[in-house]
């Protein structure tokens with residue numbers, strides 16, 4: 242690309258992102274059509290294909306004044322309960338008469354996972370609902386859902402926050418992801434969003450796919466389409482703790498304040514722990530897992546993090562940390578299969594790489 246074209250493009254992206262004002266008398270997602278100043282709820286119908294149909298619940302909060310469109314999505318992993326409850330609560334908390342812009346809320350994408358208490362995947366087709374974006378209209382259920390979310394939510398929004406947390410078997414400390422694309426104006430905006438959200442540990446992801454047609458993750462689907470977006474995680478192992486819940490609810494409200502969708506000022510997190518890389522430890526054996534460290538603790542490279550025994554008490558594997566850093570999450574249950582993740586350690590970034 243010629244430099245002048247690049248400058249024009251970045252200017253256009255910046256203008257769209259900063260003003261972001263979409264002035265529509267009504268706003269529709271799925272069966273939910275909200276007029277200005279109202280909230281509407283409905284579903285995104287996903288018709289039957291190679292497997293069963295499903296319908297994804299949606300709320301559209303169409304503020305009384307025009308402004309940016311913010312999409313909030315949770316429950317791609319239907320047993321990451323804190324994030325799901327946070328968005329369900331937020332629907333009732335948002336008063337459209339106070340809002341400039343529009344909020345699209347999808348509190349529970351993976352309904353089958355939630356109802357059947359199956360972690361990590363959609364039990365209908367056995368795949369993660371945050372790995373198949375931008376999806377396919379004629380694929381399996383997860384691909385069809387991903388396709389419709391891309392068309393109806395991502396394409397219609399200016400910004401997106403994808404909410405996750407520790408799954409049923411993950412003891413996780415809260416953190417967020419900031420995606421560095423190399424597009425300065427977009428990266429600056431998403432960086433300010435992540436600081437406004439307020440979680441004090443932030444992973445810098447610089448290795449996400451750049452191709453919008455192979456975006457894999459939801460946030461990356463929005464990011465590769467030029468929409469400054471973030472991913473956040475709080476809650477763990479089937480619990481819904483008030484502090485985790487509050488962190489997610491307040492984080493969304495603070496990003497809305499930062500985007501001038503709500504009145505009020507935001508105090509961004511001032512000295513977060515930036516994480517440049519995730520070092521993952523997987524089990525080399527199947528058996529019973531015993532952790533030796535907790536989520537959020539600092540570990541040195543080589544430190545023992547836990548061990549696996551066979552079913553009659555003999556230690557068959559010792560897990561050590563592959564790097565020095567923060568335990569972002571560690572397996573929360575004794576069930577351990579060869580190849581499963583034992584822990585993710587966040588390697589702390591050189592402050593220079595964060596500027």
Ligand SMILES: [Zn+2]
Nearest residue numbers: 318321405406
């Ligand atoms: Zn998740």
